[in-house]
Amino acid sequence: xxxxxxxxxSSARSVGAxxxxxxxxxxxxxxxxxxxxxxxxxxxxxxxxxxxxxxxxNGRVAYGPVTPRDVAALFEAGFLGGGAHELGHGDTxxxxxxxxxxxxxxxxxxVVDPLSAQDYEGHGGLVALRRALVMTPAQICxxxxxxxxxxxxxxxxxxxxxxxxxxxxVDLPKFVACNADEGDSxxxxxxxxxxxxxxxxxxxxxxxxxxxxxxxxxxxxxxxYPDAVAAVAAAIAAAYKAGWLGPRVLGSDYGFxxxxxxxxGAYICGEETAMLESLEGKRGVVRAKPxxxxxxxxxxxxxxxxxxxxxxxVLVVLARGAQFYRDFGVGRSxxxxxxxxxxxxxxxxxxxxxxxxxxxxxxxxxxGGTASGRPIRAVQVGGPLGAYLPPARFDLPxxxxxxxxxGAMLGHGGIVVFDDTVDMAxxxxxxxxxxxxxxxxKCTPCRVGAVRGVEVIDRIVAGRDVAAGVVLLEDLLELMAxxxxxxxxxxxxxxxxxxxxxxxxxxxxxxxxx
Amino acid sequence: MLSDVSLxxxxxxxxxxxxxxxxxxxxxxxxxxxxxxxxxxxxxxDARAVPLVAKALNVSRADVYGVLTFYSDLRSSLPxxxxxxxxxxxxxxxxxxHALAEHATRSLGVDFGGTAVDGSVTLDEVFCLGNxxxxxxxxxxxxxxxxVHSAELDALVADGGVxx
Numbered sequence: 001x002x003x004x005x006x007x008x009x010s011s012a013r014s015v016g017a018x019x020x021x022x023x024x025x026x027x028x029x030x031x032x033x034x035x036x037x038x039x040x041x042x043x044x045x046x047x048x049x050x051x052x053x054x055x056x057x058n059g060r061v062a063y064g065p066v067t068p069r070d071v072a073a074l075f076e077a078g079f080l081g082g083g084a085h086e087l088g089h090g091d092t093x094x095x096x097x098x099x100x101x102x103x104x105x106x107x108x109x110x111v112v113d114p115l116s117a118q119d120y121e122g123h124g125g126l127v128a129l130r131r132a133l134v135m136t137p138a139q140i141c142x143x144x145x146x147x148x149x150x151x152x153x154x155x156x157x158x159x160x161x162x163x164x165x166x167x168x169x170v171d172l173p174k175f176v177a178c179n180a181d182e183g184d185s186x187x188x189x190x191x192x193x194x195x196x197x198x199x200x201x202x203x204x205x206x207x208x209x210x211x212x213x214x215x216x217x218x219x220x221x222x223x224x225y226p227d228a229v230a231a232v233a234a235a236i237a238a239a240y241k242a243g244w245l246g247p248r249v250l251g252s253d254y255g256f257x258x259x260x261x262x263x264x265g266a267y268i269c270g271e272e273t274a275m276l277e278s279l280e281g282k283r284g285v286v287r288a289k290p291x292x293x294x295x296x297x298x299x300x301x302x303x304x305x306x307x308x309x310x311x312x313x314v315l316v317v318l319a320r321g322a323q324f325y326r327d328f329g330v331g332r333s334x335x336x337x338x339x340x341x342x343x344x345x346x347x348x349x350x351x352x353x354x355x356x357x358x359x360x361x362x363x364x365x366x367x368g369g370t371a372s373g374r375p376i377r378a379v380q381v382g383g384p385l386g387a388y389l390p391p392a393r394f395d396l397p398x399x400x401x402x403x404x405x406x407g408a409m410l411g412h413g414g415i416v417v418f419d420d421t422v423d424m425a426x427x428x429x430x431x432x433x434x435x436x437x438x439x440x441x442k443c444t445p446c447r448v449g450a451v452r453g454v455e456v457i458d459r460i461v462a463g464r465d466v467a468a469g470v471v472l473l474e475d476l477l478e479l480m481a482x483x484x485x486x487x488x489x490x491x492x493x494x495x496x497x498x499x500x501x502x503x504x505x506x507x508x509x510x511x512x513x514x
Numbered sequence: 515m516l517s518d519v520s521l522x523x524x525x526x527x528x529x530x531x532x533x534x535x536x537x538x539x540x541x542x543x544x545x546x547x548x549x550x551x552x553x554x555x556x557x558x559x560d561a562r563a564v565p566l567v568a569k570a571l572n573v574s575r576a577d578v579y580g581v582l583t584f585y586s587d588l589r590s591s592l593p594x595x596x597x598x599x600x601x602x603x604x605x606x607x608x609x610x611x612h613a614l615a616e617h618a619t620r621s622l623g624v625d626f627g628g629t630a631v632d633g634s635v636t637l638d639e640v641f642c643l644g645n646x647x648x649x650x651x652x653x654x655x656x657x658x659x660x661x662v663h664s665a666e667l668d669a670l671v672a673d674g675g676v677x678x
Contacts, residue, residue, distance in 0.1 A: 010644070010645070010658050011644075011645050011647070011648055011658075011660065013658065014645050014658040014659050014660035014661075015648055015659075015660045015661060016646060022531075046647035046648050047647070049648065050534065179652050181643065183642060183643060184642065185603025185604045185606075185640065185642040185646065186603070186604060186605045186606050186642075186646045187642075187644070187646070188644040188645065188646055188647075191644040218575030223587050223645065224642065225644055226606075226656065227658075259541075261543075261544075261546065261547065262547075262550060263585075263587075264546060264549075264550065264586070264587040264588055265585055265586035265587035265588075265640070266584065266585050266586065267641055278546060279543050279546075280543040281543035281545030281546050281547075281581065282543075282545070282546055282577075282581065283580050283584040283585075284580055284584060284585070285584075299542070299543070315532065340646065340647075341647060342608075342646030342647045342649070343604065343605040343607075343608035343609060343646065343647075343649070344608040344609050345647065348625040348646070348647025348648070349647050372609075380604055384603070384604060391590060414605075414609055414646070416604050416605045416610045416646065417608060419608075422608065426612070427604070427607075430604070430607070434641065437641075439643070
């Protein structure tokens with residue numbers, strides 16, 4: 001019997017993976033060959049999706065992008081034995097794009113059957129949890145702090161320090177809340193991890209619970225990710241069945257219950273306090289801080305709020321040690337970051353690599369230029385609230401501090417490529433439009449500032465008193481950045497400022513006109 | 515072949531509504547799960563459900579209404595038979611998303627957030643579907659589709675989300 005992997009990842013399905021899987025099964029029946037099709041996660045090489053892998057005596061061999069029309073020819077070429085075909089890429093693990101990465105957090109994604117508990121344990125799952133169960137909460141917090149792991153959701157706060165704060169809080173009960181409301185355009189790593197290795201998230205949450213003394217957790221997944229919702233829900237059910245969740249985790253005296261909650265289409269619920277409000281069943285309106293959620297979070301109780309990738313990275317720290325993890329990276333950016341290459345890019349997908357390579361290296365080594373074949377004009381890093389950077393800034397190393405010093409941010413690691421047809425005035429206006437559409441409305445700088453921002457940019461682009469308009473816009477940006485309650489209004493100025501700084505010619509169209 | 519939302523979803527029934535509400539009322543922070551469940555059952559959250567939810571969860575009708583109108587997923591009226599979401603995020607903008615969005619409103623004859631008068635289609639904008647390396651991205655009747663330009667969108671809408 002042959003085993004064939006066809007990703008069940010929603011991105012792969014969006015370009016026909018289901019149809020390819022069905023075609024392979026039908027062709028196998030027609031030829032009287034026994035083929036087991038496993039729906040794995042995606043390896044993250046999106047330009048090769050649907051990427052079909054065949055298990056051979058020499059390991060897994062990749063073919064892609066496969067369409068249903070290619071299937072008969074693949075059988076003809078003997079792909080079940082790794083036969084040569086024009087769509088063939090040889091040994092999957094040796095594809096340079098993958099081989100050059102440091103796949104720590106994403107080690108299992110695309111490799112295993114996402115909902116097979118056996119696969120999970122067979123590929124290093126539960127090692128971290130078993131270790132955590134024999135450590136004291138303080139030891140876990142300390143090890144995570146030593147690893148240098150910082151929150152991967154965007155803010156970059158040290159995970160171990162946050163956990164220690166919750167551990168030291170006296171109020172009970174305590175909660176673990178996973179922020180899986182991955183709303184930033186250009187980011188899809190949380191989604192792929194939840195679809196491709198959902199047990200990892202569950203294990204991370206249980207460990208967080210042990211570390212802070214919480215026995216109840218919630219995963220808040222955005223509704224735009226129905227496949228991730230289904231995968232996490234199924235994994236939670238399987239984890240209960242296997243005894244990884246429930247009153248006696250892995251037979252220990254420690255109990256942990258986990259529930260999934262689905263968002264309802266509000267970007268602001270990715271902001272941690274808005275997410276907590278939403279979990280409580282309220283409008284997703286941000287809270288003023290302090291009090292910190294670590295002390296007064298969900299239902300007013302001490303709460304760990306961590307992003308999916310932060311929780312998943314903890315497993316690497318505990319399974320392989322703090323020193324192993326912190327040996328990756330540079331400066332105060334330790335470990336690996338799961339970057340996501342998207343937009344107008346030749347080879348988009350997941351690039352997990354140690355912090356420190358430059359933006360330019362990332363785009364050359366992995367991105368492979370634009371999909372359109374035209375020159376890159378701008379790259380937006382860190383989601384809709386991140387800066388647009390021109391090729392002149394591609395020397396920036398991908399690390400939190402270097403980006404912050406340049407008026408940019410790494411955020412959740414999304415990198416969106418634009419070619420030279422982009423109109424940066426449209427992008428600046430969009431940043432304000434987006435903020436106007438998604439502001440929760442609690443504070444005035446964000447709620448009103450975004451609307452005024454659209455108007456001012458429109459006046460500038462129309463060429464009406466451009467110099468005065470730019471002064472007014474800069475004043476507005478300062479007010480929003482300094483006066484907003486949360487990062488929504490506070491960071492919307494970042495992309496707009498970057499357009500003013502690097503692409504002023506797109507805004508000022510009056511030059512040369514009488 | 516067409517997944518007809520109005521046929522799949524139940525007509526209003528107070529008994530069914532109360533049963534749906536009751537199934538989630540014991541959860542912590544039950545309001546959002548309750549509203550999701552009502553929408554799943556009826557296709558939208560009927561105004562007649564609002565006082566029932568308020569009573570069952572011991573909150574004010576204003577609280578329920580406030581939540582219902584805050585979240586863009588929650589509908590107060592029945593959507594069209596074909597539901598189209600077009601991603602407006604930056605990654606899709608970089609590969610022709612603006613043109614696709616214009617084509618969608620023009621060809622379907624509705625603005626974003628609107629439903630055609632004959633109930634044939636509802637068009638919504640969405641900010642990122644997490645398919646950022648394979649854009650432009652849409653969903654048709656909940657099915658995610660990547661690399662969709664004008665011609666592909668027309669074909670998907672005609673087939674109710676099923677690729678030919």
